[in-house]
Amino acid sequence: MGHRFNLDSDVEQLLADLCISLGFCLPPAEIRHLCEAPPETVDSFTDAVFEAEGMGDMSYTDLRHQVREVVARHMSGWAGEGIAER
Incomplete structure (x- = not known):
């Protein structure tokens, strides 16, 4: 049985989105x-x-761009958390 997310956490919300939208379902x-x-x-x-997925260098791939977009969208809402765009 897979991990059940506790969506109280901003990070878990981000990871749940990555799992659902792109199939990045981490252990x-x-x-x-x-x-x-x-x-x-x-x-x-x-x-x-x-x-965490055990994938190699994905620096210049479309998949990395897609994952980065999801991460950026979530992190932009974490105001005051000390999170930077770059």
Whole structure:
């Protein structure tokens, strides 16, 4: 049975969106890790998602662009969280 998200967390909402929209459904341990210590920038969070999925360098792919768009959309709503666009 898959991980059930606790959507009280902004990070879990972002990860649930990535799972539903793009199929990036991370293991529970990776979700916990990202919730406890979320990367502070859009690019570093995007990289962390690919690392958690066990994927190699995706720097110049359309898939990375799609994941980054979802991350950026969510993080832009996290005002006052110290999250930067780059």
